[in-house]
Amino acid sequence: MTARSGRDAGRVVIIGGGLAGYSAAEQLRALGHEAPITLIDAEPTSYDRPPLSKRLFEDDFSVASLAFTTPERLTDLDIGTLFSRRATALDPGAASVALDDGTVVAADTVLLATGGRARTLPIPGADLPGVHVLRSFADAIGIRDAVRNDTRVVVIGAGLIGAELASSLVRRGATVTLVDPVAAPLAPAVGELMAEHLHTMHAAHGVDLVVGITAGIETADDHLTVTIDDGRMLDADVVIVGVGIIPNSSLAEDAGLDVDNGILIDSRFRTSANRVFAAGDVARHRAEDGSLRRREEHWEAAQLSGRESAYGMLGLEVPPRGAAWFWSDRHGVHLEAVGRLSGPGELIVRAGGAHPAVFLRDGGLLVGAAAIDDNNLVRAARRLIDLRVPVTPSDLADDTVSLRALLKAAR
Template sequence: MSTPRDAGRVVIVGAGLAGFSAAEQLRALGHEGPITLIDSEPAAYDRPPLSKRLFDDDFTVDSLAFATAEKLQAKRIDAIFGRTVASIDPSGEYVSLDDGSVVEADTVLLTVGGRARTLQIPGNDLPGVHVLRSFADAVAIRDRVAPGTRGVVIGAGLIGAELASSLLHAGAGVTLVDPVAVPLLPAVGEVLATHLHDMHATHGVEVVVGVTAAIEQHGDRLVVAVDEGPRLEADLVVVGVGLVPNTELAADAGIETDNGILVDAAYRTSAPRVFAAGDVARRRDDDGSLHRREEHWEAAQLSGQHAAYGMLGLEVPARGATWFWSDRHGVHLEATGRLSGPGEIVVRDGGAHPAVFLVEDGVLVGAAAVDDNNTVRAARRLIDQRIPVSEAELADPGVALRSLLRAAR
């Protein structure tokens, strides 16, 4: 049984989606105390457009912001932008900023996310080698691109694939390098992962399988050396090989970390008045088992919202099946649940893109589809409600998944 608590003065370190969502949810739940968002960025803004919209004419921080200054004020959410938190008090009584100032608190929420992982290879810090995590990163990449620019993207996961598509659309020539022949296998299964990855070559992206060994400067151009592979000339190199969680603030305060800031079901850290959510948080069950960190948009939103419940001592809502999306080459991917591990993969053909499902013990546990929101939305409900399904029905493009929901009523 949860015991309501007065969170008092709440300081949220990190104004990304998790932090902003927590602030909004606190107000929605009736919290009347002060709320302060602190971030080194210029605003609280949405990050997925960084890889999708960076070449749009209206690409500005204001166009990505979750709320204007006026809307923040209307919600009584104070914001300190352009400042970095230097340390936090493990008792949750204050945070110290890089300019020496102190913000007093009764409850602290860490939604500090992560930083782009870099390659530990020669030349990783050369001018023209970029990562994509912040608005400033996106602007720096955009400023180096013109029609005919030659770009090499290292890492063909979600961010790399999206950026390769955006660069191509902006008129750049693009080479995509990854050590794995078919990325995203665990996320969407072999059939759909192969289908999606093949789209790169179809649209004119050169795909190279191999490990990047070094980046060299040759005159005004960069050269990417791939082990047992080609040497790729480039005007621009972008490294998209994952995220490193920003655990330093917590660790320096003596808060437990392990590839993330460890939290319980209420998003409470090992310091009772310090909570964590978003990309940096890693759930630990009562038996000590650890979950993987989640780095998708909805996961950040929900964890921020649910941390608000935890900070107020309220029962945290149950989580349903996970969900994420990605865009590349003009198509929209959605996936829910899991598509790896125990079970049988079922493929639904019959359209421009296959849909895939994972069935275990007669119930759906995962699904993914392209440009088919209705199927994924229905699949998510089938997963959450554990409605029995047949592999034949899932494979049949003439059977709408919504009909399986109706039949179960």
């Protein structure tokens, strides 16, 4: 037990070397944990996933260029790694992990940071050659190798991944059709007005937009045909499905842990097994009243979840978290959003520039904001949300009013 520990975590084995798993290991060391830590992952190293949809056609695109740590940093932190190894079984009572090569790794505490896999479509033809998903570096290389100038690409799903891919594909010279069931994807995340503003950028950059549900994919001579539920047929050389992820919870489920669209955890990131914790995309919080919260699938959420799980594994109080934040890049612009922009409240638009900023105000308080190419505004909005500073609709709508000034005035 270290000086800053209410629980002896002992030997910690972390299954999943992505952002959540690595952040947990790094935070354990920052909190003074001295016992062995081992990262296990089927991937060749720890790397960032957001650049997969943004940078896959860049000349320097490689696993090394995506890595968020280095062998030297891992050595400095005394974090052991078993990369290119897949965990195949978990014994929660013994806190041991079996690997695909027959090795059994002993532990005192296990953290499941197994992330998720790309969701596929339950339609005919979803498994045909030429139909891709994007979740891993290998997926990105498969898409990169299949796309050339004038390649006809149908992207199914216009959420963050689909929108970013469409932007990258157009820059590559592909002919892109983007299909989604709704006319304004991302509306729940950024509000209707911002969602519409973002989506119209696709057409301005040559992307053909189709609203509809994909009913099937089939081969036709030397290409693929995507059928929409209203009967429209879209010819493609490559089809990419970007419709979200499914949590990799089978390891936990096979071990008898509580699972429901994710591995269920309490406020200290503990699963239904006392020595097993979970964090990142795969984890789903169960509140004290038994209700289940939505899983979080953004970059910062994974990072914070990993860090917070370190506190839980050491029996320490988990620090409070501020308003949720995420970002996305498309067609040369940078979107940031914080808090919530749907549900109860008054939507307020700040115009005056090339792009609008949007705010949601509820009960006199700012609860959400989104802006394009304006990091300072979003950072200030986040502070206003976290500090619960009262704001007026007129101040939010007026582009001459600095949100930083509102913060200073409240101090």
